[in-house]
Amino acid sequence: MTIPADLKYTKEHEWVRIDGDTATIGITDHAQEALGDIVFVELPEVGRQLSPGEAFAVVESVKAVSDVYAPVGGEVIEVNNLLESEPEKVNTDAYGEGWIAKVRMNGDTVELLDEATYTTYLEE
Amino acid sequence: MSELAKTPLYDEHVALGGKIVPFAGFAMPVQYPAGALKEYHAVRADDGGGLFDISHMGQIRVRGAQALDFLQYVTSNDVARLVDGQVQYAALLNDDGTFIDDITTYRLAEDHYYLCVNAANRHKDVAHLKAQAAHFDVHIEDESERTTLLALQGARAASILAPWVNIDLGAIGYYRFATADIEGRKVMISRTGYTGEDGFELYLPNALAVSCWRALLARGAAPIGLAARDMLRTEMGYALYGHEISDAVTPVEAGLMWITKLDKGAFIGRDAVAARLAQGPRQRLIGLRLTERGIPREHYRVLAEGRPVGSVTSGMFSPLLGTGVALAYVDSEHLAADNLCVEIRNRAIPAERVRPPFVRSRVKKG
8 A cells, every 4th residue: 555755645535735726636545445446436516616624526436435525625626537437547546547636725624644644544 | 243154265265365344144255356346347257257155145955745835835936847956036925925035946856945045034034934844744954054155157157167076067057956076075056146147056065165165266266255246136137135125025016026926826925915916016126227427326216307206226337338227116106207317416317217137148048
């Protein structure tokens, strides 16, 4: 299982890559592994305003339906439409082609963990 | 999970990296490291071959001079139509016509039968059968705990199994069985399954469980967990107790009148089923195929013109169709509706009614 050092994490197992005022969001390797084969991703609408902690996307595996929560507040500016045809990218490339949405941040966030803290959190 | 029962293959599942979950009181593999989707394809492929441990299921032997009369009375199907070496799908019904269980009946001889029952219903079934047996010259024996049941399913099932058994598998037709000798022990092999693919189910003494499991894997069968098994059976429209059938529905609603022979003579539940048939069922089990993206799940509502008219009993993403499919109970007056939807997260996703199976069955019929 990989936990890249350049990302931030949530206790709900999302990752966020912050670049200026843009946050790219996905679910962690741990999350995709726990869910199993992802067969469906429901993406948010571009333009939607998110509050931190709000459920904004859904990933469905063969057996389970799971909400994805916004690590940061702000406006959805782009979504990964590739996941509509290839939802398995969430399994095979969770931190890359498996990204879910990009958000223009308004400054509000949930508690974001660094790599070391998330690693410890997973071990607990 | 210390209170869960284990099949004789539990350690094999753990060694293969199987993800173990509680199911019907047993610790069972829901999937192996390949994952449910790959396991599904390993069975559905044109060169498919998957091996399932289904030893949690129950086996009940019925013997005695009145075994036929007894089974005619306690099961819904016409046992008199069976010949030696034939298998029949049937229901055990309550007096009110609802399901105690769905079973398969194997005829070894006119006075000797073998029943395979659902794991979760086994104790209930045995108690019911023993209570009814008081009125017949018949002996009931629960052999579940000494029996390992494997399913080998897929287009390659016969070629995987053939070198390992001393009988001609080609001579076993669909829903027929034969007895083979393996390592000096008797093994019952039936051409049956729960996947819609050609294949076999093997009833083994527990002592053969590990060697048989390993031998079939070594011949190229892939281990398949419960998640893929559920996908395979749902795609075929096969009923699963606790989902499509239960003690709340009768064969009339479940579309299982083909295993309920009202003209065979008296049997438990007959009068109630006949009455339900005459009055017409309030709901019917149907197949739905979503025409837009989404995955229907159990208990999701079925809508017609925005109003709830039914509910999903089993739903899945069909990898072969690339779309969501569901089995659902729908109110009788809406069966012909051309505007059915499944409600997914407050959105009405359009669905078309289709007659299961959702994908082509490849069992070797006739």
